[in-house]
Amino acid sequence: MPEDKERPSITxxxxxxDDVDDLPETSDQLAHELATIQQSAKxxxxxxxxxxxxxxxxxxxxxxxxxxxxxxxxxxxGGSSGTNAAAIRGAMKANxxxxxxxxxxxxxxxxxxxxxxxxxxxxxxxxxxxxxxTLADASRICNREIIDDxxxxxxxxxxxxxxxHKAVAYAEESHKVVTVFYLD
Numbered sequence: 194m195p196e197d198k199e200r201p202s203i204t205x206x207x208x209x210x211d212d213v214d215d216l217p218e219t220s221d222q223l224a225h226e227l228a229t230i231q232q233s234a235k236x237x238x239x240x241x242x243x244x245x246x247x248x249x250x251x252x253x254x255x256x257x258x259x260x261x262x263x264x265x266x267x268x269x270x271g272g273s274s275g276t277n278a279a280a281i282r283g284a285m286k287a288n289x290x291x292x293x294x295x296x297x298x299x300x301x302x303x304x305x306x307x308x309x310x311x312x313x314x315x316x317x318x319x320x321x322x323x324x325x326x327t328l329a330d331a332s333r334i335c336n337r338e339i340i341d342d343x344x345x346x347x348x349x350x351x352x353x354x355x356x357x358h359k360a361v362a363y364a365e366e367s368h369k370v371v372t373v374f375y376l377d
Contacts, residue, residue, distance in 0.1 A: 233264055234264040235266070235343075235345050236266045236343045237268070237347060238269065238340055238345070238369075239253070239257060239268070239276065239277075239280040239347050239348075240270065240339060241350050242275055242276055242349055242350050242354060242357065243272055244274075245276060245279070249279075250274070251279070253279035253283065254280070254282045255283065257279065257280045257282075257283030258284070258286050258287045261283070262288075265291070266292070267292050267293070268294075268342050268343050269284075269294060270296060271294055271296045271297075271310070276349045285313070289315055290315060292315075293318070293342070294314055295318045295335055295342070296319045296335065297331035298323045298328070299320065299321050300317070333356060333359070333360075336356070336357075336360040337360070340360065340364045340367060340369060341367070345369060346360075346361075346364045346370070346371050347371075347372045347373075347374070348361055348364075348374070349374045349376055350375065352375060352377055353377075
């Protein structure tokens with residue numbers, strides 16, 4: 194019979210591990226995210242780049258349409274082209290009542306083609322208090338407002354989209370279910 198050899202022991206440093214107190218929060222987060230994913234109807238934010246080829250816009254429009262048909266509500270911002278415009282078209286085809294558009298500023302500050310696209314949308318939030326801000330600053334605040342109002346976020350962006358990367362990070366910090374599609 195072979196001799197019993199003593200097995201080497203492995204020492205695991207515990208100083209670098211998170212406190213045990215953090216575990217319930219992490220498991221609560223995971224449970225919350227799982228419950229959100231399993232819900233039949235969610236508030237889903239769709240944000241992303243304005244500069245998209247028509248094929249990407251068609252995919253976003255189709256995805257948004259399907260999400261609304263499944264009973265979800267869509268939250269997005271205004272936009273004459275790109276992600277927001279495609280999301281608006283898809284939601285409006287499926288059920289206009291399931292669409293909420295949050296503008297970074299006022300309807301009057303939007304280009305005429307955006308104003309035209311907003312006609313018939315029953316749920317628009319505009320912000321006259323941001324009228325004097327740059328569009329970039331107002332858009333950053335608008336993205337946060339959209340994220341705060343949703344349970345899940347879908348973002349379409351390129352690797353160089355600084356503002357959208359910040360929005361994704363904010364959504365993750367806010368414990369939203371986040372799906373990111375890189376378009377480059």
